[in-house]
Amino acid sequence: MIRVREPHPWPSTEAEAIAIQEKLRPLVRFDGEPAEVRTAAGLDVAYRDDSDELVAAVTVLNVADLSVVDSVVVCGKPEFPYIPGLFAFREAPSLLEALKKLSVVPDVLVCDGQGLAHPRRFGLACHLGVLTDLPSIGVGKTAMGRYEPPDEQRGEWSPLRMDDEVVGRALRTQRGVKPVFVSVGHRYTLDGACDLVLRLAPKYRLPETTRTADHLGRTQD
DNA sequence: GCGACAG
DNA sequence: ATCTTGTCGC
Numbered sequence: 598m599i600r601v602r603e604p605h606p607w608p609s610t611e612a613e614a615i616a617i618q619e620k621l622r623p624l625v626r627f628d629g630e631p632a633e634v635r636t637a638a639g640l641d642v643a644y645r646d647d648s649d650e651l652v653a654a655v656t657v658l659n660v661a662d663l664s665v666v667d668s669v670v671v672c673g674k675p676e677f678p679y680i681p682g683l684f685a686f687r688e689a690p691s692l693l694e695a696l697k698k699l700s701v702v703p704d705v706l707v708c709d710g711q712g713l714a715h716p717r718r719f720g721l722a723c724h725l726g727v728l729t730d731l732p733s734i735g736v737g738k739t740a741m742g743r744y745e746p747p748d749e750q751r752g753e754w755s756p757l758r759m760d761d762e763v764v765g766r767a768l769r770t771q772r773g774v775k776p777v778f779v780s781v782g783h784r785y786t787l788d789g790a791c792d793l794v795l796r797l798a799p800k801y802r803l804p805e806t807t808r809t810a811d812h813l814g815r816t817q818d
Numbered sequence: 819g820c821g822a823c824a825g
Numbered sequence: 826a827t828c829t830t831g832t833c834g835c
Contacts, residue, residue, distance in 0.1 A: 641825095642825075642826085643826080644825090644826050644827075646827090651826090679824095679825065679826080680823090681822085681823035681824065681825090682823075682824080684824050684825055685824095687825075688825075709824085709825075710824045710825065711824050714824080715824080716823090720824070721824075721825085735824085737824055737825090738824080738825085739823095739824065739825090740824085741822095741823070741824060778824085
């Protein structure tokens with residue numbers, strides 16, 4: 598099963614959270630990309646209508662046929678307010694609890710958000726990757742950085758930049774549809790990440806990993 | 819000071 | 826994240 602490096606005490610202030618990101622950032626590795634990716638996990642969090650509770654959902658897909666081979670749902674509470682750049686502190690605790698309950702260890706975590714495409718180069722995908730030491734990538738629906746629209750054909754992409762640095766890619770997964778924003782989390786390459794996202798999104802804009810996790814969390818009333 | 823700002 | 830109509834396509 599997945600072993601989670603027990604995190605640092607969870608921060609209660611913005612300054613503490615930023616200090617934790619700066620401390621963990623050097624632990625991001627860029628080597629160790631899996632030779633073949635047979636299973637990929639989708640991670641997503643839904644917010645319930647009434648209470649202040651959230652639902653963390655994880656699905657594991659067989660990349661070959663996109664079938665769901667495992668899934669976990671856990672309810673929790675936001676451990677931190679939503680602050681751009683500190684998103685992980687809100688959702689990571691519940692997602693880590695869900696990951697611990699998986700019966701299989703996926704080859705890669707496909708996170709709903711950014712990886713290196715982050716003000717301090719340590720988005721949710723990096724954070725979860727480092728804490729589990731699993732390969733991870735980030736796939737965001739909106740960008741934090743600047744980019745030129747890629748050509749309209751599926752598979753086309755353009756660099757995503759922050760501070761004059763390439764931090765990811767705007768990747769067109771379907772012709773004529775808004776691109777998704779792919780960045781490396783941990784133990785992965787940007788080429789490999791885009792390759793994987795295209796394999797996981799043969800029909801829709803978002804990868805099936807994200808779609809199945811989103812659906813699972815949303816229907817868990 | 820002002821705008822921008824993953825989910 | 827979530828609030829929201831009608832509409833086009835599979």
